[in-house]
Amino acid sequence: MRLHIFIPLDNRPYYMVNNTRNVHTPSIRRLTRYLRFLRAAKTRGVTVVSCSRIAESFNLSPVLVRRDLSFAGVLAAPKQGYRVNELIEDIEQSLGWDHKTHALLVGAGNLGSAIVKYNGFREQGLNIAGIFDSDPNLHGTLINGHKVFSFEKIVEYVKGLKSEYGISPDVGIITVPADSAQEVADKLIEVGVRAIWNYAPARLSLPENIVCESVSLCESFAILTHQLQMQDSGATFKGHEFEFSLDPNSTIC
Amino acid sequence: MRLHIFIPLDNRPYYMVNNTRNVHTPSIRRLTRYLRFLRAAKTRGVTVVSCSRIAESFNLSPVLVRRDLSFAGVLAAPKQGYRVNELIEDIEQSLGWDHKTHALLVGAGNLGSAIVKYNGFREQGLNIAGIFDSDPNLHGTLINGHKVFSFEKIVEYVKGLKSEYGISPDVGIITVPADSAQEVADKLIEVGVRAIWNYAPARLSLPENIVCESVSLCESFAILTHQLQMQDSGATFKGHEFEFSLDPNSTIC
C-alpha cells in the first residue's frame, strides 16, 4: 500500500516521525549499543527487557531509550517490557542490518585488513565483495580468504560480479592514504556504489546523491588529547567558582 | 599568574568561555579539519586567511568557523584575516598537539599495526611508548620499528620507562577483541594512564577521573547502512508532502 499524505511539517504528529524513519544520528549510534546488549541478553536466555534495564546498563535516561526505540519503529510493545527477539529484529531492520550489504574495499593495508578480518561487521550484514590495491606486491594475496585484485581492474571486476553473481555493490570502503582518496572515490562511484565509507583523512567532493560516512581517527585523537589538556590546565570547575591561569600579557581582567 | 574568579554560570561573558577553554566536541572535530587545511595552505605559501575562505572549503558557515577559532583561544586576530602561522600554533595548543603524548598500545593485530604505522598521529604528537600483545608469536616482532612485548610484562616495562627515560605514558590504546577490553583497561589504569583510547566494541567501566574516547566502527557502519536504507525506502521528502509505504496491517491511517 502506498500513500501520499500532506502534513504541515511544523506540526507533525509523533507517529509520523516514526513512519518516515527519520532517525537522527545520535539515536542510530545508541541503537547499535542496545543491539549488542540485547543480543547478549538473548544468549543468556532473557526474553523480555524493560527500557530502564537497557538505560541503566548504558548510563542513559530510560526516556531516551524509549524514544530511540520508538524512532526505530518499535511500536505496540506490551506494557511489561519489550520482547527481546522482536526488538532485535526491529533494530536490525531499522539500521539496515537485516540484509546483506555488498562492499568494495580499496586499500589492502593494515586498516583495510582489519576491516576485512573483523567478524563483527559480517554479523551486521557487511559482505566484502572485492578487495583492491594499487600495490602489485599485494595482488593475488589473501586476506581472510579474499583475494586482493589490482585497482586498475575494478571496472571489469564489478562487471563480472554483476553478470556472474547478480551482485552490484552499494558501498565503497576507502582505506588508502589521503592523497589518493578522491581518485579512488571517483572510480568507486563510476562502478556504481551509492555510498562511501571513508577512512582516509581527506575531504571528498562527491555528487549530492552519494551517501558518505567518514571515520576520522584524528578527530577522535583530538578529543582525547583535548580532554587530557583540560585536566592538566589549572581550569577547574567547582560549582560557580573558576580557577584558571591567565597569560601575563592578557588584556582581559 | 593564577586567579580565582567567581562568576554566575548562567550569565558568563563570552571571553570567559574562551579562557576556560571549555571547547565542545563538535568544535574540536572541526578544528582538526581547519588545521589540516591551514597546514596545506602554509606549505602553499599562504600567510593570511579569512574565516570565509576556511568555511567555504568545508561547506560551513563563516560564523561557525569564527566561533570555533574563538573557542580555541584565537583572540586579537587582525581584521584582515587570521595569520596562518599563529592560527596553526593556537589550534595545536588548544588540542594538546603542541607537545608529545606518550601512549601504550595493547593489541598488535591489524588495527593496532595500522595505528602504529600511521604517520598522521605522530605529526599530532602521538608517541607509541610501548606495544603489547598476549600472543607469544608476536613477542619480539617489529611494527614500524617498535618491538612487541608480552602483555604480562607491561607493569615492569612501564617501571623501566619511568626510571630510564622519565616517561610516564598518559594514554592507553586498546585494540584487542571486545571480550578482553575491560581486563586490558584495568591493567592500563593500574600502570598509570589517565586516558583510554578504546577501539574495542565494548563498554568499559572506568574510574571517574579517567578520560575515555571510544572509536566505534560499528556505529559508523550503522549510520552508513541506515542512510542507504533511507534512500531505498519509499519515504521521500518534497516540501511538505510525504510519500511512504504503509504496512497493510498497520493501525495508523
Place this chain on the structure above:
DNA sequence: TAGATTGTTAATCGATTAACAATC
C-alpha cells in the same frame, strides 16, 4: 569613506530531559 573583515548578542534549530497520561 567603502569594503572586507572579525566578534558578540539574540534567535533558531535540534536533542535530551521532565512531567505526566495511559496501559497492563
Place this chain on the structure above:
DNA sequence: TAGATTGTTAATCGATTAACAATC
C-alpha cells in the same frame, strides 16, 4: 487497585545560525 511499565507533550539544554556592531 497498586506497581511497573510505555508513550507523548512540554520544557530545558546545547549547538548553530542570523543579525548586527566594531574595526581596520
